[in-house]
Amino acid sequence: MKLKTRIFILMSVIFAAFMVTIALYSSYLVTQLNERWGARVTEKQVLFDKHRTLQPLLREIGLARQLAAEPAMLEMALHEGSVKAQEAGIAVLEQYRMRFQDHSYFAAIIKSGHYYFNDDDAKQFGAQQLRYTLSRKNPDDAWFYATVESDREYQVNVDPDAHLGNVKVWINVAVKQGNRVVAVIGTGIDIGEFLKGTVDDTQVGIDNLFIDRDMAVQLHADQTLIDYASLTKAVDQRRKVDVLLRDPSDLARLRAVMHRLESAPDKIETLWVNYEGRKRLLGVAYLPAIGWFDLTLIDGGTLGLLEQFYFIPVFAVLFLLGLLATGIMLHRLVLKPLYKMGLSIEQIKAGNYDIDVPQTGTGEIAELSAEFRNMLDVVRNTKQDLENTVAHRTAQLSLELAERRRVEDDLRRSETKFRQLFELSPIGLAMVDYETGKFLEVNHSVLESIGYTKAELLALNCRDVTPVEYESQEREQIDSLNRTGYFGPTIREYMRKDGSRYPIEIRGFRLTDSDGKMCVWGIVEDITERTQFEAQIRQLAYYDTLTQLPNRRLLNDRMNQVIASSRRSGCHAALMFLDLDNFKPLNDTYGHAVGDLLLVEAASRLKNCVREMDTVARFGGDEFVVMLSELDRGQAGAAAEALNVAEKIRSVLSQSYSLTISREERVDTLVRHHCTVSIGVVLFVDHQGSQDEVLKWADAAMYQAKDGGRNQIRFYEAPV
Numbered sequence: 074m075k076l077k078t079r080i081f082i083l084m085s086v087i088f089a090a091f092m093v094t095i096a097l098y099s100s101y102l103v104t105q106l107n108e109r110w111g112a113r114v115t116e117k118q119v120l121f122d123k124h125r126t127l128q129p130l131l132r133e134i135g136l137a138r139q140l141a142a143e144p145a146m147l148e149m150a151l152h153e154g155s156v157k158a159q160e161a162g163i164a165v166l167e168q169y170r171m172r173f174q175d176h177s178y179f180a181a182i183i184k185s186g187h188y189y190f191n192d193d194d195a196k197q198f199g200a201q202q203l204r205y206t207l208s209r210k211n212p213d214d215a216w217f218y219a220t221v222e223s224d225r226e227y228q229v230n231v232d233p234d235a236h237l238g239n240v241k242v243w244i245n246v247a248v249k250q251g252n253r254v255v256a257v258i259g260t261g262i263d264i265g266e267f268l269k270g271t272v273d274d275t276q277v278g279i280d281n282l283f284i285d286r287d288m289a290v291q292l293h294a295d296q297t298l299i300d301y302a303s304l305t306k307a308v309d310q311r312r313k314v315d316v317l318l319r320d321p322s323d324l325a326r327l328r329a330v331m332h333r334l335e336s337a338p339d340k341i342e343t344l345w346v347n348y349e350g351r352k353r354l355l356g357v358a359y360l361p362a363i364g365w366f367d368l369t370l371i372d373g374g375t376l377g378l379l380e381q382f383y384f385i386p387v388f389a390v391l392f393l394l395g396l397l398a399t400g401i402m403l404h405r406l407v408l409k410p411l412y413k414m415g416l417s418i419e420q421i422k423a424g425n426y427d428i429d430v431p432q433t434g435t436g437e438i439a440e441l442s443a444e445f446r447n448m449l450d451v452v453r454n455t456k457q458d459l460e461n462t463v464a465h466r467t468a469q470l471s472l473e474l475a476e477r478r479r480v481e482d483d484l485r486r487s488e489t490k491f492r493q494l495f496e497l498s499p500i501g502l503a504m505v506d507y508e509t510g511k512f513l514e515v516n517h518s519v520l521e522s523i524g525y526t527k528a529e530l531l532a533l534n535c536r537d538v539t540p541v542e543y544e545s546q547e548r549e550q551i552d553s554l555n556r557t558g559y560f561g562p563t564i565r566e567y568m569r570k571d572g573s574r575y576p577i578e579i580r581g582f583r584l585t586d587s588d589g590k591m592c593v594w595g596i597v598e599d600i601t602e603r604t605q606f607e608a609q610i611r612q613l614a615y616y617d618t619l620t621q622l623p624n625r626r627l628l629n630d631r632m633n634q635v636i637a638s639s640r641r642s643g644c645h646a647a648l649m650f651l652d653l654d655n656f657k658p659l660n661d662t663y664g665h666a667v668g669d670l671l672l673v674e675a676a677s678r679l680k681n682c683v684r685e686m687d688t689v690a691r692f693g694g695d696e697f698v699v700m701l702s703e704l705d706r707g708q709a710g711a712a713a714e715a716l717n718v719a720e721k722i723r724s725v726l727s728q729s730y731s732l733t734i735s736r737e738e739r740v741d742t743l744v745r746h747h748c749t750v751s752i753g754v755v756l757f758v759d760h761q762g763s764q765d766e767v768l769k770w771a772d773a774a775m776y777q778a779k780d781g782g783r784n785q786i787r788f789y790e791a792p793v
């Protein structure tokens with residue numbers, strides 16, 4: 074919401090609040106003033122009414138009481154039959170008659186019931202003061218008996234006189250002998266005359282009436298409302314003030330006021346009541362002399378009460394004008410300069426910083442305007458600084474970007490290099506998840522050996538390609554990784570996709586990848602060729618290339634094993650040294666190749682002569698060694714067993730050899746050759762000496778066989 078609108082609303086609210094407050098307060102003041110003013114006026118009026126009514130009555134009452142106190146009255150009441158007393162009494166009555174306002178009197182004698190009355194100034198009645206005789210049976214005479222029985226000294230009673238045909242305000246005074254009422258005397262005032270001087274004689278807007286203690290109306294300008302002869306009626310049959318005050322609450326409050334005033338008769342109280350449909354101020358005074366209450370009702374208009382403060386609309390207009398003037402001033406001094414500054418701000422928001430902001434307003438607004446201009450300068454400078462900084466930073470960023478691109482290119486080249494290195498490495502490289510063992514990355518070398526595609530292998534776990542018998546080895550590797558961060562190198566096998574196996578040498582390193590994930594880099598070397606090569610070397614090292622029989626080196630190993638075994642088991646072993654007889658002529662005649670054929674054939678025959686556990690070795694040239702193990706424990710048995718085998722060998726090797734000579738582009742030539750063998754045998758058990766000794770002994774025995782004529786078997790016999 075705009076400031077202008079808000080100020081307008083604020084001023085409207087202030088105006089409304091102010092006017093409501095003023096209206097309420099003025100209403101309160103008017104009420105207060107009216108009530109106080111009305112109360113004062115009413116009190117004066119009530120006092121006036123009270124006294125102008127009471128004054129003539131009190132005068133007549135006083136005169137009547139004075140008359141009642143005349144001795145002639147008592148005498149007449151007691152001795153009415155005495156003419157003297159009667160005449161004296163009437164004389165006094167006539168004397169007082171002229172002093173009464175109405176020029177009338179009455180006297181009613183209890184004993185006789187005679188009612189004397191005279192108001193005849195013209196004396197037309199003459200001596201006929203005795204008018205009639207009162208009777209209890211006559212309702213019109215009830216006033217008399219009520220006065221007698223009331224036990225009060227005097228009473229005021231408004232009553233029509235049936236005998237006289239007029240209505241009077243009667244003053245009834247008891248004539249007493251001691252406490253006994255003997256007569257009632259008094260006077261009357263014509264109601265018309267009395268009202269003229271009291272309730273009739275009121276101003277417009279002022280009503281005056283009198284009520285007795287029981288609220289019966291005693292005097293009112295409208296005589297039809299008067300409760301005549303109240304004295305003689307039951308309380309509930311009287312015409313009361315409720316014919317005028319119809320609101321029960323008004324009546325209740327009036328009753329309370331009357332009750333209070335009986336205790337404080339000098340006071341006057343006022344209260345607001347509804348009277349004839351209008352709000353009237355009611356003043357109440359007590360007339361203790363006659364037991365009546367004076368009620369004076371005054372109309373607000375008559376009181377000249379204020380309806381309202383007429384200056385309020387004027388004040389409202391002035392206040393409104395003041396507000397308008399304030400609004401205009403506010404607009405010129407504050408809103409307009411602010412609006413101009415607002416326009417400048419809009420331009421700045423649109424990016425136009427090169428505007429000229431005018432100096433505007435006065436006082437604080439001028440200061441604000443100046444501060445705004447200063448601020449705009451600061452903003453301009455800051456913007457310029459910012460642009461410079463941005464340009465500088467942009468240049469820096471361009472350089473950094475170029476450098477970064479260069480680094481990224483280097484990195485990419487390096488990555489490509491290492492990727493190529495990884496892929497082209499002849500050594501297998503594989504990365505597996507540390508937790509699950511799943512393959513994460515493998516290079517070409519691994520794939521080539523294992524037979525899986527890359528996608529297939531990356532779907533597998535390293536345990537899927539490891540034969541079950543290596544499970545314990547794999548657990549050790551995991552332990553090693555946990556402890557040291559690496560394992561290996563160890564040799565085991567992987568299973569290819571086709572189920573075949575191949576040997577690998579594997580080592581692993583625990584690493585954390587760029588995502589912080591633990592993994593294991595495995596260097597997996599396919600050692601199939603190396604294994605084969607090692608086997609070849611082993612073959613060359615331990616076997617004779619011509620006959621494929623163990624050579625001397627392997628023979629030495631086997632001899633060590635047999636010597637140790639024989640020492641443990643106690644079984645005899647035998648070593649036979651064989652040398653073919655007359656081999657050289659074959660070489661010489663047909664060449665070494667044919668000799669080789671014979672040597673190969675001889676080796677084959679030898680192997681067939683012994684058990685799997687026995688060893689047949691070529692010692693060199695045409696010399697062979699046969700070693701038998703686990704022979705009998707007894708020497709004789711062992712010698713027999715050895716001899717048996719030696720005989721078999723000698724026999725087999727002595728059989729004719731058919732040797733086929735194959736030459737390029739020539740027909741094969743079959744050569745038959747016959748040769749024998751000389752065998753030297755040594756038995757040994759629990760041998761403590763060197764193997765060379767055993768060989769030497771066997772060799773010696775073999776020479777004995779040679780010396781013995783060849784094709785013989787000789788056992789070594791230790792010199793005695």
Ligand SMILES: Nc1nc2c(ncn2[C@@H]2O[C@H](COP(=O)(O)OP(=O)(O)OP(=O)(O)O)[C@@H](O)[C@H]2O)c(=O)[nH]1
Pocket residue numbers: 652653654655656657658660664665666667668669672693694695
């Ligand atoms: N073909 C062939 N001949 C060999 C080989 N090694 C050694 N010889 C020959 O084997 C012969 C062995 O000689 P001798 O044992 O003395 O000859 P011999 O005829 O068997 O004589 P006696 O043993 O005394 O009966 C020599 O002529 C060697 O040249 C070989 O690997 N191949």
